[in-house]
Every structure is written in structure tokens, then in C-alpha cells.
Amino acid sequence: MCIKKNTPKYLWLLFVVIPIPFLGTLLGATFGFDTIIIRMLFSAASFFLIGPLLYFYCKSILCETIQKKAVFFHSIPFLLFSILLINVASPPAPFGDNDFVTQIFQASNKVKLPKYFLTTCIALSNIFYSVLIIQLIRKSKLKVKEFYSVINYSVTLQWLQWLAVFFVLLAITSFIEKAYPGSEKSIPYVKQLGPLSSLLFLFFLSAFGFQQNVLSELCSEKLSEEKSIIKAEEVHEVIPQKEEKNFNALEIKMEEYMIGEQSFLNENLRLSDVSKAMEVSTNELSFFINRTYQKNFYKYVNDFRIAHACKLLKDKTYNKYTIVAIGFESGFNSKSTFNQVFKEQTNLTPSAYRKAG
Structure with a gap:
């Protein structure tokens, strides 16, 4: 795989964050770790970072400004649910058990969470950020036809729109599987849809994300234009x-x-x-x-x-x-x-x- 030198940092962070919940379960099952730090850093609350990181990745290749306060604002759900899990999450069950999300989110004797509350929140978060991403691409003010003589999927970011669709599919299938344990009887292959959509999501992200360099070049050209306009204004031109x-x-x-x-x-x-x-x-x-x-x-x-x-x-x-x-x-x-x-x-x-x- 050819990795572009100007790959946005948010793409790298995505590949770091996605496996975090699985690592938390693995550490708990293999080594018996169940500390506040492990729960904070390796809990399923990390799912609330995937949507924001994907959103900021889109903004970075579309030359949109990313402010620090915006990063903090979009991190609030992750911080809140991380703190929540410190108090309510039970120790991870053996790694061989199924439904790790249910195991991590299962409340202790101290506090009881509404059934499927966090699973629902994760699904809603995925849908929310998918809508934001699609709107961001469609409303982009970049006029690619002013810069390129051939328009393809990497210029129009069509692959990112499909990625957002898979992100929604991932949320819906995960919610159905967790909220309706008997759904596999009424909906054929429902248990296969979750892993399949996850696989497609990672495939699209890795196959196209690391190759996406076209709009990064366009960003440089756009910044260059802005500088030239500023310079012209300084000399009253x-x-x-x-x-x-x-x-x-x-x-x-x-x-x-x-x-x-x-x-x-x-x-x-x-x-x-x-x-x-x-x-x-x-x-x-x-x-x-x-x-x-x-x-x-x-x-x-x-x-x-x-x-x-x-x-x-x-x-x-x-x-x-x-x-x-x-x-x-x-x-x-x-x-x-x-x-x-x-x-x-x-x-x-x-x-x-x-x-x-």
C-alpha cells in the first residue's frame, strides 16, 4: 500500500482508536486487569471517538478549519461515557464469551443503566456523524473543476460518502443485534451483517484513506491563493x-x-x-x-x-x-x-x- 506523505493525522488516530475496546476486553480477560485506568482508556466509550475523528478527517482533506474548541466539544460524549463506565462497568468477562459490548456496559450492583442505553447512544452517534460527513462533502465550497481536468472518485470524495453509509449500516446492525437477541430468526444473517459492515468500513477506510492525496494538494493551492489575495490587498491591488x-x-x-x-x-x-x-x-x-x-x-x-x-x-x-x-x-x-x-x-x-x- 502506497501511503501518502500528507495523510491527515485524524486518519492515523482512527486506526488507533478503532481496536481500543477490543484491547480492553483482551487485557481484562488475559491478565485480569480491572482498574480505573484500564476502564477509562480501553472501554467501549472509545466508540464515541470514531465518528468525530472521521468527521475531522473529512474536514482536513476539504480544507475546512478545525478549531480546538470544536475538537473538545465533539470529545464530550467520549469523556462523559468514560467517566460513567468507571463507576458502572463490571469487570470484563472471559474473552471467549460473546457480546463484549454487553459485558463492558453491564451495570454493577451500585448503579443500573437503562437496558441497551449505551448501545443506542453509539448507534445514534454513528448516524449523527454520518449525516454531518455527507452534508460536509455536498456543501464543500471547493470548485474542483477550477483545478482539475479529470474528475474522479478521489476528487469528488464519493468514496467518503459510501463510507458514511457503511458507518450507518454498522450502527443499525449493531443495535438490532444487541437490542433484539432473537432477531436472527426473523432477519436472516443479521449476525453476519455486523461483522460484514465492519469489514467493509475498515476496507474502504484503509484502501482509499491512505491513497487520498488529491484534495490535500488542492488545499495547498487554495492556501496559496489566499496568501496571494492577502498580499494583493496589502499593496492595494x-x-x-x-x-x-x-x-x-x-x-x-x-x-x-x-x-x-x-x-x-x-x-x-x-x-x-x-x-x-x-x-x-x-x-x-x-x-x-x-x-x-x-x-x-x-x-x-x-x-x-x-x-x-x-x-x-x-x-x-x-x-x-x-x-x-x-x-x-x-x-x-x-x-x-x-x-x-x-x-x-x-x-x-x-x-x-x-x-x-
Whole structure:
């Protein structure tokens, strides 16, 4: 597995926190530990940290500000239930027993908790943070089409939305299994749904989380833009004044770069790549493209790709090329993206366009 250097710390913390309740049961069963410290650090109250950490992980890759007071606020449920478990949790039962959550949450003779109270709270916590995560992704103000010429799952964070869905599934199946011991008779495979959803959750988190680097780069570009805007304000240069700047030289360089060098054939072409070649900031280049061509970077690059694809589809020397091959030759990295963008531009599918030509 290739681990990105800028992997947010919250992802690492997630993989530390998730096994904590299991470690608490293991320590209690193997070594007979049952102290306040063990109950505090290795109790099932750690489940209340998974939702907040996943939420902060999403915020970190979406360039959202994370304040210390917000971290403390979202940690309150974990702190409260940790203190609660010090007083009410019974010693862990042998590790071989089932239903470890029930064993840890079982009240002592001193205090009695409502039946399934903590299991219900964990389920509600999971659902609450799943909703927050989905809303955060959908309401993100990052305009990815201003920075990338190809939009995939890692840019749209579609995998994180699916992860949030699995997080809800994990909560619901866990609640059903604990609250309704006989549910396996009326709901087939209910006991398998919990472990399966847990496995899928960990798989998605590890497979995609450590590979997620795209929006981290976008964060750097966004911060760079903010600094350039601040600097411009300090010298009394506001963005609207850029309209008075002559972009003729930049326009000529852009045409040479895109048409002469055919840079659009690079399927991973980004705004930052072009800005380096043009020796201008990403902020200035984005402004130039929007003002001069009345389109964002995504559409600007894909217009060149579609024009190139149309040329190849009409070229008899490419008759033996499949539609997918034509798409790859034009700078697209998938058949679905090629078909979608092509139809948006021409109102025809690539196959129909080839037949019409």
C-alpha cells in the first residue's frame, strides 16, 4: 500500500482508536486487569471517538478549519461515557464469551443503566456523524473543476460518502443485534451483517484513506491563493483591477502550450501544472481562463480533448481504433468520462458521431 506523505493525522488516530475496546476486553480477560485506568482508556466509550475523528478527517482533506474548541466539544460524549463506565462497568468477562459490548456496559450492583442505553447512544452517534460527513462533502465550497481536468472518485470524495453509509449500516446492525437477541430468526444473517459492515468500513477506510492525496494538494493551492489575495490587498491591488491587465501574451503562450505541445493529452493535467509552465500563479491563471474563455479549467481542457477526439473519429486511419482507445488517445482516462463529456459537447455519443461522419 502506497501511503501518502500528507495523510491527515485524524486518519492515523482512527486506526488507533478503532481496536481500543477490543484491547480492553483482551487485557481484562488475559491478565485480569480491572482498574480505573484500564476502564477509562480501553472501554467501549472509545466508540464515541470514531465518528468525530472521521468527521475531522473529512474536514482536513476539504480544507475546512478545525478549531480546538470544536475538537473538545465533539470529545464530550467520549469523556462523559468514560467517566460513567468507571463507576458502572463490571469487570470484563472471559474473552471467549460473546457480546463484549454487553459485558463492558453491564451495570454493577451500585448503579443500573437503562437496558441497551449505551448501545443506542453509539448507534445514534454513528448516524449523527454520518449525516454531518455527507452534508460536509455536498456543501464543500471547493470548485474542483477550477483545478482539475479529470474528475474522479478521489476528487469528488464519493468514496467518503459510501463510507458514511457503511458507518450507518454498522450502527443499525449493531443495535438490532444487541437490542433484539432473537432477531436472527426473523432477519436472516443479521449476525453476519455486523461483522460484514465492519469489514467493509475498515476496507474502504484503509484502501482509499491512505491513497487520498488529491484534495490535500488542492488545499495547498487554495492556501496559496489566499496568501496571494492577502498580499494583493496589502499593496492595494484588488482582484477586479486584473481586468485591466493585458493578457495577450499569456493567451499566446497558452495556445502554444495547449495546441502546439498538445498538453491536453496528459490525462492528469492540473491547473498547477499549467501555471508552472506559464510562470503565473494558479489564482491568476484561473482568473484569466474564466475571463478570456468564459469557462472553468475543466471545460477549457476538455474542449481541446473533444476536438481532438472528433478529428480522430473522422480520420480513416483510426477506423480500427475502438471508442475507448480514441478516448485514451485524446487525454481521457475512462470510457464513462469520455462518453459523458463528448455527449455534453456534441449531443451525440462517440459511436453515433463516428457513424454520422
